[in-house]
């Protein structure tokens with residue numbers, strides 16, 4: 047099934063009924079702090095939610111494969127996403143009756159809603175974000191780029207850097223001059 051969005055209206059739900067959203071969301075990229083990452087596979091969603099009094103309990107899974115930039119060589123890195131969703135939505139009025147410490151304590155996985163229309167995409171996005179490593183790699187042993195000239199060392203493992211040699215030569219020359227000046 048193709049899902050247009052993940053918005054649900056709490057007011058339209060029956061108490062204690064289990065609702066399910068299953069399908070692929072119609073997006074082809076996802077915005078992360080490392081940039082906008084294209085999806086190589088559909089964003090597959092499997093969410094269950096239950097309303098109990100005015101609290102909405104949400105659990106689910108998110109799967110996809112996305113492409114981002116390797117943090118060493120800047121080539122594409124393919125990341126498998128197998129994320130979990132676990133959240134409780136509570137009405138925002140409850141927030142006022144809590145002490146500050148309680149708010150902080152309960153912050154994890156608790157979301158306060160103002161509007162009865164809730165967009166579960168925010169939880170999906172979070173579940174994807176935590177699955178993406180801080181420094182994504184195109185392969186575990188990526189050799190990265192030559193720090194002197196930027197040559198890709200995966201493609202040119204034999205690379206001996208001319209610029210490094212120039213750099214060393216220059217360093218040697220200036221050392222030599224220093225020594226002469228000193229002596």
Ligand SMILES: [Zn+2]
Pocket residue numbers: 116117118119120121183184185188189190
């Ligand atoms: Zn790489």
Ligand SMILES: [Zn+2]
Pocket residue numbers: 192193194195196197205206207208209210
């Ligand atoms: Zn080089």
